[in-house]
Amino acid sequence: MEKPIYPTMTMRITQGYGIGSHRNSFAIDEAGANTGIESLRAPFTGIIKKIYTADANEIWLESIDKVEYPDGTIDYMTVLFAHDNDVSNLYVGKKINRGELFYQEGTKGNVTGAHCHIECARGKFTGSGWYKNSAGYWSIINGKAPEDCLFIDDSIKIINRNGYNFKKIETPKPTVTTKPVVKEEKIKDNKKLIFTCIKKGIYAIELNKGDKLYLE
Numbered sequence: 094m095e096k097p098i099y100p101t102m103t104m105r106i107t108q109g110y111g112i113g114s115h116r117n118s119f120a121i122d123e124a125g126a127n128t129g130i131e132s133l134r135a136p137f138t139g140i141i142k143k144i145y146t147a148d149a150n151e152i153w154l155e156s157i158d159k160v161e162y163p164d165g166t167i168d169y170m171t172v173l174f175a176h177d178n179d180v181s182n183l184y185v186g187k188k189i190n191r192g193e194l195f196y197q198e199g200t201k202g203n204v205t206g207a208h209c210h211i212e213c214a215r216g217k218f219t220g221s222g223w224y225k226n227s228a229g230y231w232s233i234i235n236g237k238a239p240e241d242c243l244f245i246d247d248s249i250k251i252i253n254r255n256g257y258n259f260k261k262i263e264t265p266k267p268t269v270t271t272k273p274v275v276k277e278e279k280i281k282d283n284k285k286l287i288f289t290c291i292k293k294g295i296y297a298i299e300l301n302k303g304d305k306l307y308l309e
């Protein structure tokens with residue numbers, strides 16, 4: 094099951110949720126590594142459910158399957174992205190794979206400085222996707238704090254996490270090769286046959302200090 098990944102390789106949150114134009118919402122602004130335009134990847138494998146070009150080129154990406162939330166909740170997730178200057182490569186119904194770069198920071202809509210406005214929500218795309226909240230801002234339906242939805246990993250460089258603690262995806266541990274069980278057999282010169290290869294391939298074995306290998 095997919096764990097939604099934070100969409101930029103560099104985290105630099107320039108505006109958190111609950112303040113300014115993010116009042117009464119869980120919206121964040123992500124500005125990436127620098128003032129330039131950075132691409133964003135899909136947090137999960139999803140389908141584009143809506144594109145709204147009349148404002149900030151908002152798109153809603155809904156997960157194809159249920160995903161795992163950092164607290165262990167299993168449910169669908171929908172994420173709203175805004176400000177890409179050009180979404181002509183996207184269309185409703187388009188499938189985007191997890192990790193695929195599909196959206197960009199930009200300045201479309203009433204903003205200064207290239208960034209991406211991101212809002213996460215629990216569940217599937219609902220109604221028109223958003224509602225006008227009590228502070229007068231359009232906000233995703235069923236919004237949820239980004240750190241309660243998205244994971245980070247060691248590849249993400251964090252410049253500013255705005256005080257939010259994102260759960261880290263564990264790096265998979267390397268598989269330990271088990272010591273092969275071999276039948277010892279005495280051969281000439283007091284050497285012991287330890288292994289007879291039955292199939293061409295690359296083999297790895299674990300050795301203890303002092304072990305000796307003989308190959309014929």
Ligand SMILES: [Zn+2]
Nearest residue numbers: 120121122210
């Ligand atoms: Zn914003």
